[in-house]
Amino acid sequence: MHVLQTLLFDGHAFAVLIGVVAGFAAGILPGIGGRLGLALALPFATAFDPLGGVMFLLALHSVVHTSGSITPIAYGLPTSASDAATAIDGFKLQQAGRGSEALGASLTASSVGGIIGALVFILAAPVVRPLVTVMGAPEFLLLSLLGLSFVSILSGSQMAGGLAVAALGVLASSVGLDPLTAVPRFTFDRLELWDGLSMVPLVGGLFVVPEMLSLSRARRAPPSTRPTRAEFREVLRGTASAFRHWVVLIHSTIVGIVVGMMPGAGSSVAVWIAYANAARRSVRDAVPVGAGNLAGVIAPEAANNAKEGGALIPTIYLGIPGSSSMAILISGMVMLGMDPGPHLLQGTGSEVEAFAWTVALANLLTIPLFLAAAPLIVGLTAPRPRVIAPFALVAITTVILAGSPIPFTLEQFAVMSVFGVVLLLAGLPRAPFILGYVMGPIVERSLSRTVEIYGWDALARPGVIVLGVILVLVLFRLKRPSAAPSDEPFSPRAAALAFVIMLVLAAAACIAASSYPGSASFAPIGASLVMAIAAATGLAGLLWRAPAVRPEFDLVMGAAFVAQLAATPLIGLVPATLGFLVAMRTRLGLASTKLLFVALLAVFALQTLFSLGLFDRPLDLGLLGVAIDALQR
Amino acid sequence: MNLTRRGLLGAAGSMAFGLTIDGAGAVTPLAGRSIRFLIGNEGSGGYEAYARLFSTHLALTLPQSNVTVEVVPTADGRLAAKRIFEADRGELVIGLFESALIYASMSGESGVAFDLAKFNWLGKLAVDERVILASRQSGITTIADLAQHSGPAIYPASTIASRGSFECYIVNTLVGLPIRPVAGYNGAERDLAMLSGEAQVVLGSYASSADLVENGDAVVLLRLNEVPRPSVPTSIPLLREVLRTPGSPLVDLIELSSNLGRWIAAPPTASPEDVAALRAAFDTTVASAAFVADAAQQRLPLDPLPGIEVQEKVVRLFAREARLKDDLLTTVACGKRRADGDLTC
Numbered sequence: 001m002h003v004l005q006t007l008l009f010d011g012h013a014f015a016v017l018i019g020v021v022a023g024f025a026a027g028i029l030p031g032i033g034g035r036l037g038l039a040l041a042l043p044f045a046t047a048f049d050p051l052g053g054v055m056f057l058l059a060l061h062s063v064v065h066t067s068g069s070i071t072p073i074a075y076g077l078p079t080s081a082s083d084a085a086t087a088i089d090g091f092k093l094q095q096a097g098r099g100s101e102a103l104g105a106s107l108t109a110s111s112v113g114g115i116i117g118a119l120v121f122i123l124a125a126p127v128v129r130p131l132v133t134v135m136g137a138p139e140f141l142l143l144s145l146l147g148l149s150f151v152s153i154l155s156g157s158q159m160a161g162g163l164a165v166a167a168l169g170v171l172a173s174s175v176g177l178d179p180l181t182a183v184p185r186f187t188f189d190r191l192e193l194w195d196g197l198s199m200v201p202l203v204g205g206l207f208v209v210p211e212m213l214s215l216s217r218a219r220r221a222p223p224s225t226r227p228t229r230a231e232f233r234e235v236l237r238g239t240a241s242a243f244r245h246w247v248v249l250i251h252s253t254i255v256g257i258v259v260g261m262m263p264g265a266g267s268s269v270a271v272w273i274a275y276a277n278a279a280r281r282s283v284r285d286a287v288p289v290g291a292g293n294l295a296g297v298i299a300p301e302a303a304n305n306a307k308e309g310g311a312l313i314p315t316i317y318l319g320i321p322g323s324s325s326m327a328i329l330i331s332g333m334v335m336l337g338m339d340p341g342p343h344l345l346q347g348t349g350s351e352v353e354a355f356a357w358t359v360a361l362a363n364l365l366t367i368p369l370f371l372a373a374a375p376l377i378v379g380l381t382a383p384r385p386r387v388i389a390p391f392a393l394v395a396i397t398t399v400i401l402a403g404s405p406i407p408f409t410l411e412q413f414a415v416m417s418v419f420g421v422v423l424l425l426a427g428l429p430r431a432p433f434i435l436g437y438v439m440g441p442i443v444e445r446s447l448s449r450t451v452e453i454y455g456w457d458a459l460a461r462p463g464v465i466v467l468g469v470i471l472v473l474v475l476f477r478l479k480r481p482s483a484a485p486s487d488e489p490f491s492p493r494a495a496a497l498a499f500v501i502m503l504v505l506a507a508a509a510c511i512a513a514s515s516y517p518g519s520a521s522f523a524p525i526g527a528s529l530v531m532a533i534a535a536a537t538g539l540a541g542l543l544w545r546a547p548a549v550r551p552e553f554d555l556v557m558g559a560a561f562v563a564q565l566a567a568t569p570l571i572g573l574v575p576a577t578l579g580f581l582v583a584m585r586t587r588l589g590l591a592s593t594k595l596l597f598v599a600l601l602a603v604f605a606l607q608t609l610f611s612l613g614l615f616d617r618p619l620d621l622g623l624l625g626v627a628i629d630a631l632q633r
Numbered sequence: 634m635n636l637t638r639r640g641l642l643g644a645a646g647s648m649a650f651g652l653t654i655d656g657a658g659a660v661t662p663l664a665g666r667s668i669r670f671l672i673g674n675e676g677s678g679g680y681e682a683y684a685r686l687f688s689t690h691l692a693l694t695l696p697q698s699n700v701t702v703e704v705v706p707t708a709d710g711r712l713a714a715k716r717i718f719e720a721d722r723g724e725l726v727i728g729l730f731e732s733a734l735i736y737a738s739m740s741g742e743s744g745v746a747f748d749l750a751k752f753n754w755l756g757k758l759a760v761d762e763r764v765i766l767a768s769r770q771s772g773i774t775t776i777a778d779l780a781q782h783s784g785p786a787i788y789p790a791s792t793i794a795s796r797g798s799f800e801c802y803i804v805n806t807l808v809g810l811p812i813r814p815v816a817g818y819n820g821a822e823r824d825l826a827m828l829s830g831e832a833q834v835v836l837g838s839y840a841s842s843a844d845l846v847e848n849g850d851a852v853v854l855l856r857l858n859e860v861p862r863p864s865v866p867t868s869i870p871l872l873r874e875v876l877r878t879p880g881s882p883l884v885d886l887i888e889l890s891s892n893l894g895r896w897i898a899a900p901p902t903a904s905p906e907d908v909a910a911l912r913a914a915f916d917t918t919v920a921s922a923a924f925v926a927d928a929a930q931q932r933l934p935l936d937p938l939p940g941i942e943v944q945e946k947v948v949r950l951f952a953r954e955a956r957l958k959d960d961l962l963t964t965v966a967c968g969k970r971r972a973d974g975d976l977t978c
Contacts, residue, residue, distance in 0.1 A: 046930075133829035177708070179816045182794030184744070191715060191744060194708035263821030319844040320824040327821070331682070335931055342848050445817035452815050453787055453831060 015052035016358055019059025020365045026060065027067030028373070033080060034064040034325040042332050050336040051354060057332045058355055059362040061325060062118075065304040066110040066366050067373070073102050073297065074377045075392050076211045079399055081268035081434050082304055084203050085275040088431060089289060089296025091211065096292055100231055103374040104238020105245075105294045106301045107367065112242070113253045113302035114363035117309015120257050121316075122356035128317040129342075135262050137449035138458035142467035143259065144442035147269055147435060149475055150276030153283075154431045156290060160538035161428040161495075164502050167531035169436025171509055172197055174524045180448050183520040186512060192408040201409055204396045205416025206433060209561070210424035216389035216554035216587065235371060241294050248278045248295045249302050256303035260310020263322050267307055268438045274303035276435070280474075290431070309359060316340045316355060389554070390584045393561055394577050394603060401573050402611040414565050419501075421558070425551050426498040427490025428538075436527075444523045489551040492542055499539040506532035560584060572622040574607050662906045663914070664697035666725055671703050671717060673710025673730025680710075682933055683758050683895045684729045690924040694917050709795075710734065711744045718747035720900035725907065727755060727899045733796030735890045739954065739961050742794070750951035752898040753908045754943040756915040760936040761894035762839040763857040763887075764865055765804070765812075769850050771833035776808065776854045776875055779834065785813035785972060786833040789823040792816050796890070797836045800857065802968025803883050803961070804836070806978070807876050808855075812836070813972040827851060839864055858891040861936055882953065883960055889950055894936075896943055912940040 022044075026037030041060055045053035065082075072078045073090030086106065093102035124131060148166070155162020175186045176196030187193040242249060252274035259270035278299035279289035289296040311322025319341040321327035333340055344352050400413050423430050450458050458464055506528040513524035564580035578600050581588065590596040670688040674680030685702065692700040705713040710730030720726040737745045767773035771786070779786060790798045798814040805812055812834055818826060820841065826832035828850055835842055835851070843864065845851035853865050857872045873884055899911055918924055919937040928935050950957070967978040 129828070132825065135825065136829050136831045177792065177794075179792035182792055189743075191708045191712045194711070194744065195706070263819075263825050314821070314825070318824070318828065319848070320828075321821045339844070341844055449815055449817055449831075 012048075012052045012055050012354070015048045015056040016059040016361055017365065019056040020063050020362050020369065022056075023060035023063040023362070024067040024366055024369050024373075027064040028070055033068060034061050035328060037061070037064050038325055038328040038332065042328070042335065045332055045336060050338045051351065053336040054333055054338055054351075055354065055358045057329055058358045059365075061329060062114055062305075062308060062359045062362040063366040065301070065308070066107065066114070066363070066370060068304075069106040069110065069297070069301055070103065070370075070374055070377055073106060074099055074374075075388055075395070076208065076215070077392050077395060078203055078207055079200055079396070081199055081203055081438055082271040082300065084207050084431070084434055085271050085300035086297055087207060087211075088275075089292055089294070092292030093294070093297070095215070098234070098292075100234035100375055101238035101241065102294065102297050103370075104235035105242040106238070106297050107235070107370045107374070108239045108242035109249060109252070109298040109301040110305045111363045111367060112249055113256055113304070113306035114309065115360050116253050117257055117260070117306040117312075118356045118359035118363070119309075121309045121312045121359070122353065124313050125317065125352060128313055132261060132314050132318060132320075134463050136454075136461070136463075137446050138454055138461055139463040139467060140262065140442060141446035141450050142464055142471060143262070143269070143273075144439045144446060146467065146471050146474060147273050147276070147439040148443065149471060150273065150280070151432045151435055153276050153279045154290070154435060155429050156288070158427070158429055158538075160534045160541060161426070161499075162432045164499070164531050164534035164538055165423065165428055165430065166432035166436035167527045167534060168502060168505070169433035169438075170440035170527040171436075171505070171524055171531065172202075172433070173437045173440040174444075174527065178516075178520045179445065181516075181518045181520040183516050183518070185516060185520060185524060186509070190408070192406065197412055198404065198409060200404075201400050201413035202416050202437065203434070204400050205413050205418075206420040206423075206430050208392060208396045209417040210420040210430075212389040212392045213421060213554050213558050213561070214424060214552050216557050217552035232371070232375060235375060238294070242298050245295050245298050248281060248299050251277055252299040252302035253306040256306030257310035259303075260307035260322055261313050263311075263314050263320050267304065267323060268434070269442070270303045270307040271300040272431075272435050272438060274299040275431075290429070305363070312355070312359070316344060316352060317342060387588055389557065390581065390588055393557075394581065397564070397568075397577065398573065398607050398610055401568065402607065407569060410565060410568060414562075417561075417565075421553070422494055422498050422501070425491045425494035425553060427495060427548070427551070428498055440523065440527070448519065489549040491550050492545070495542055495545075496539060499535040499542075502531050502535040503539070506535065557584060557587065569622045571624045573611075574604060575624075577603060577607060661695070661697070662904075662910045663695055663725070667699045667701065668695070668725045668727060669701050669703060671705045671713040671726060671728030671730075673713030673728060674706050680729060680731070680895065682931060686924070686927055686931065686933060687729070687758060687897070687918065690918045690921060690927070691914060693923070694914050694921070708744055711737070714745075714898070715747055717898050717900050718752065720902060722902045723904075724900070725903070725911075727897060727911065729758075729895055729897050731796070732757075732761070732890045732893045732896055733799075735886065735950070736796060736799045736961075737794070739886070739958050740799075740965070741958070748901075748951075750948050751901040752947075753901060753903050753911075753940070754947060755897045755899055755908075755911050755940040756919065757893050757897065757938045757943050758895035758919065758936075759934055760858075760860045761891045762860045762864060763800070763837060763891045764839045764842075764853050764869075765855040765857070766827075766835045766842055766846065766851040767854050768827040768830065768833055768835075768845075769852065770828075770830040773833065773854070774852055776810075776870060779812075779854055780809050782811055782833075785811050785974060787826075787831070788812050788814045788834050788836055789818035789826040789832040790814035790816050791818060791823075799965065800887060801836050802965040802972065803887065804855075804857075804872065805968035805971040806964045807878070807881055807883065808872070809877050809971075809976075811971055811974070811976060858888040860892075862934065881960070881964075882957055883964055885950070886957060886961070889946060893938075893943060893946065897940075908940075915940060 022041055023037060026033065038057060038061055041057060045056050048056055068083060069086050072083045072087035073094055076087050076091035078084040078087040090102045093099060151162055151166040152159060175193055177184050177194045184194060255274045256270045275296065278295040282289040282293050282295050285293055287293050311326050314320040314322045315326040315330060319330065321330050330340055400409060420430060509524055509528040513521045560580055560583045564576045567576040567579060581600060581603060585596050588599065590599055672681055672684040688700060688702045705716065711734065713728050713730045714734060717726050717728050734745060735749060738749050767779060773779050773782060788801055793814060793816040801812045801814050804810055823835065824845060827835060827845060842851060846853060853869050855872060856865055856869050859871060872887065897915065899908055916939055925935065970978055
């Protein structure tokens with residue numbers, strides 16, 4: 001209580017408040033998030049005294065995931081693997097006119113997860129060392145296998161398709177320099193591929209582009225279901241719903257805390273395990289997770305915030321960063337002269353208490369901000385959801401290409417966009433790709449380390465026994481997919497194309513990987529074989545699949561988007577974007593030239609601000625710019 | 634044509650005051666030109682911190698130039714190094730990347746398609762104090778203990794081709810150690826492995842593992858290189874002092890790659906005038922009080938060396954490349970056998 005009084009009355013409350021506002025803003029802006037937000041905030045932390053500076057950074061980081069759910073839900077705009085889980089159900093709820101309810105549920109889940117995470121952080125002090133050091137390579141292996149086991153749930157009734165897509169995700173994750181053998185895999189002599197594929201273009205191409213091109217053709221919701229304005233009571237209803245889903249809430253919080261404590265496990269692991277667990281529980285619901293179920297929002301949001309409390313445990317108590325964001329936090333603490341480590345537990349431990357209170361208070365302080373901002377944002381999208389599609393495409397392209405303007409990023413984004421569209425048209429689930437992509441490398445590295453260091457002794461470890469029992473229980477209790485065929489819209493031709501592409505990719509990957517020495521070939525060949533068998537099964541299954549409605553898809557906008565991507569390296573991102581918007585002026589309802597001009601100016605200003613202000617990148621005019629430079633010389 | 638934040642601000646300032654700011658009072662070959670500074674590493678500390686500190690102050694030293702920063706961490710800095718190496722004549726692309734690329738270059742790695750000796754080196758900022766540590770749990774307290782350790786001592790490496798793995802194999806042979814690098818660990822997992830007992834030793838920068846030592850969870854066994862202001866007590870033996878066969882030239886390789894920490898390169902195609910101007914700018918920057926003060930505030934130790942001296946050291950090293958390469962490959966092969974338990978070489 002003394003610490004709390006100090007917190008509130010010693011000027012540190014101001015540091016926490018500023019941190020909350022900064023973190024809220026960082027979370028809302030697509031592409032910023034916790035890691036970049038912390039990095040940008042580091043210089044400002046020196047404006048406070050050391051403790052205040054650390055509290056500022058902690059407060060910022062504690063709330064960034066809370067506000068980070070707004071754009072995935074309101075606009076279907078995830079920019080990370082973690083956000084993608086929220087966007088799947090959140091955006092569907094928004095399209096069904098329940099966006100405010102989804103945001104209310106998200107806020108509650110985030111706050112509960114964050115506060116419980118902070119509580120566990122402070123309670124873990126006496127047992128931190130045995131708690132953290134009990135985890136080794138075998139435990140990481142079991143955890144990642146547990147994650148992969150949820151592929152079946154995320155596949156819904158498309159088991160073969162889901163498995164094929166997951167295997168493709170594992171295969172995609174093997175691109176790059178194999179850390180175990182130093183063999184470049186699928187790099188085609190390109191250094192850019194040594195570090196593998198980038199997550200932001202993957203998520204953007206797989207989730208955002210197809211959803212927006214589909215949304216653009218969607219019929220307007222009938223007036224009775226269209227929200228005329230965001231209702232505060234809908235947000236409160238969402239809050240109540242979160243507590244009604246208390247089992248999902250608690251389970252997801254526990255998953256977030258446990259995985260957060262495991263340095264290197266990654267935030268996406270916690271989020272997707274929680275999401276898949278919620279999906280498993282919802283198979284008998286009228287609307288299962290994946291089709292617009294609130295549990296599909298509650299689970300990832302609770303896990304995401306709880307994970308930060310878990311990650312603080314090794315970070316603060318042992319000086320071992322629990323995540324890449326925590327590594328930046330540590331550097332901030334060092335810069336402020338407050339090194340993390342066991343010495344913080346000596347003496348009164350008041351700093352540790354202050355940190356815990358900071359996380360808890362930050363989660364509470366963000367509630368009024370969220371309640372004020374979220375309905376406004378939902379209200380913006382409600383009247384003309386189709387208008388959102390072109391702007392969302394512009395936003396995701398800006399985030400991806402302004403943050404990393406190399407040609408390779410554009411190539412990845414383009415390829416994943418095409419693939420995402422094919423999967424959407426084929427009626428195949430896309431979430432398993434992310435699960436395979438995230439879990440695949442952890443399985444590969446952990447398996448290698450377990451075999452090399454522990455051998456069969458790994459089976460006797462307490463953590464392995466506990467996680468192994470959980471894995472067996474999960475596998476045993478996994479609901480079998482219903483015999484009833486899926487009524488998801490799909491195009492048989494697109495489905496056949498998707499399966500044929502995967503068969504061809506599997507064959508090509510097997511041939512290429514067969515030349516890799518040693519264990520470098522195991523993961524790619526294994527994933528390719530699974531993909532081939534699953535794709536062949538899926539292709540055969542098409543013969544018996546009942547016809548279904550074709551999915552909606554805006555071909556015109558798709559073509560304009562392709563033209564924008566193609567024009568970007570030639571004339572630069574900003575001119576290409578402006579051209580895209582001019583082409584889409586009818587969709588945007590910008591028939592008036594004045595309105596069009598204002599919209600173009602606004603987008604130009606935002607893109608410039610984003611590129612120069614955040615990334616300090618010069619405005620690029622592509623090959624045109626190079627030619628102009630050459631003429632000027 | 635590039636518009637940058639500084640360019641816009643500079644243009645606005647010039648228009649407002651009708652002046653062209655020139656801190657040095659003279660026009661340099663770099664005036665009015667764009668300098669792109671590539672950072673060949675990403676992360677919260679180390680390379681990126683030094684690079685951002687230097688580039689910020691370089692911009693102050695060269696107010697008439699337009700300095701932009703780009704982070705290119707791909708392939709541990711190989712892509713950044715490649716882009717600098719392949720810059721066109723007149724294109725001022727400079728940058729900072731891993732000095733451990735020396736090993737990759739010497740061993741003939743395919744990803745190193747450039748000649749480190751042909752870069753125009755502008756200087757280096759710091760020295761990397763590299764050590765071998767053992768975890769408290771391992772019971773190893775001296776280098777002699779490690780040499781007599783039964784079974785391989787596990788070293789949690791990032792990749793099997795990392796700098797640490799390379800040096801581990803070299804030191805295995807030169808000192809007679811049984812360290813086995815196991816790949817697939819990031820920094821946090823490495824520390825966890827040391828605390829949990831999954832790993833026994835770490836070979837790397839002392840700064841990265843100082844917390845483990847200061848908390849009593851690890852002890853330093855060996856210093857790989859000597860540094861001007863050591864953080865490690867000098868009572869800890871130096872690599873040179875414990876060699877099985879004194880005078881190995883590979884010790885020069887280890888020391889050079891460590892002592893040339895945070896080196897900054899310019900393209901081979903840069904004109905002599907540009908190189909001279911950039912080197913002068915480097916010297917001015919690192920000597921400025923503001924730079925030194927900022928480095929101290931960020932707890933980034935400095936040990937700068939001018940470009941001409943860095944150039945001489947690198948050229949001298951690569952003049953012996955053929956012999957060093959043979960030595961390196963033989964030594965690494967033996968080191969790998971020792972890592973696998975064959976202690977006969």
